[in-house]
Amino acid sequence: MRYVENPPNPWLSTSVEWIGEPPEARLEVFEETATRSIITRNQSPDVGFEYSVNCYRGCTHACSYCFSRPTHEYLGFGAGTDFERKIVAKVNAPQLLRRELMKPSWKGDSLTFSFTSDPYLPLETHYGLTRGCLEVCLEFRQPVTLVTKSALVRRDTELLRELTLQADCSVNFTIPFRDDEVSRALEPFAPSPDARFRAMAELAAAGVPVGLGLAPVIPGLNDSHIPELLKRAHASGARTAWMTMLRLPGNVAPYFEQRLRERLPLKAERVLSHIREERGGKLNSSEFGARMKGTSEQWRLVEQIFRLHCRKLGFNQQRYSTDVKESTFRRPTKQSTLFD
Secondary structure, three states: OOOOOOOOHHOOOOHHHHHHHOOOOEEEEEEEEEOOOEEEEOOOOOOOOOEEOOOOOOOOOOOOOOOOHHHHHOOOOOOHHHHHHHEEOOOOOHHHHHHHHHOOOOOOEEEOOOOOOOEEEEEEEHOOOOOOHHHHHHOOOOHHHHHHEOOHHHHHHHHHHHHHHHHEEEEEEEEOOOOHHHHHHHHHOOOOHHHHHHHHHHHHHOOOOOEEEEEOOOOOOOOHHHHHHHHHHOOOOOOOOEEEEEEOOOHHHHHHHHHHHHHHHHHHHHHHHHHHOOOOOOOOOOOOOOOOOOOHHHHHHHHHHHHHHHHHHHHOHHHHHHOOOOOOOOOHHHHHHOOO
């Protein structure tokens, strides 16, 4: 990794409405020329996708609950404030993705842009790595799904629309809180819920399928937000919805607890008590298949409320379709590159 002495400042040239507030501390940027595969295979039953692409490491949104924080420890950084202050940009991500898609072993399975970082960090305004990868996907007619908190995704509306027409594309906005108070407390530098809903509506109006991710659901804090968030997402054009419970692996648990007590002191003890009730007295469960679900009767009630409101609003109807969509993936030839 190469340390960038004078890193770009995206807040100087881009609307805060798109990328959120600038962080309180100085941002450090590292550029990495990745040599391994840019496609990561997920084998956990807790995550609803198999293959992901991450153009960045770390995330300036500073979500105190982010389960990806421990991945920063593999770089010699911390899972706390380092995760949001020390950002790594994989500057050759589009070239690496092209190389991966050209391999005969790649069969065109859907790629999810998200996991260890948001694909539309503020630094994307400078590096354009996610956009570069999406342009590669369009050339290969590679199906993609994006999961983001960022309204910056609006900048790529036309590209996403073309991907929707040529292959398959959907954008899922994670919006776990209905109000700014809780959002600012636990995800302080992410765009506001209002900005995310506006971005959702704009993409939907352009013909890009959009969905809502209620992630994470924090027992005793935002489980009561579910009906309102679903209703607002439906009004903004979303037709799919999913939810996961809070997961606090490794050093995420003490960091989350510290931030919760600092920023929501009157709610902290109740929330922590509810989390422990779901996790057998602990703040986290490492059991595969159960890490993002609760175990109590209260959690089962939350799931019922979610399903009831999804059914009432008409979410997730396509899941019951028996039609199997034919794969659109194809490797470009010299002729198709010239004339397609």
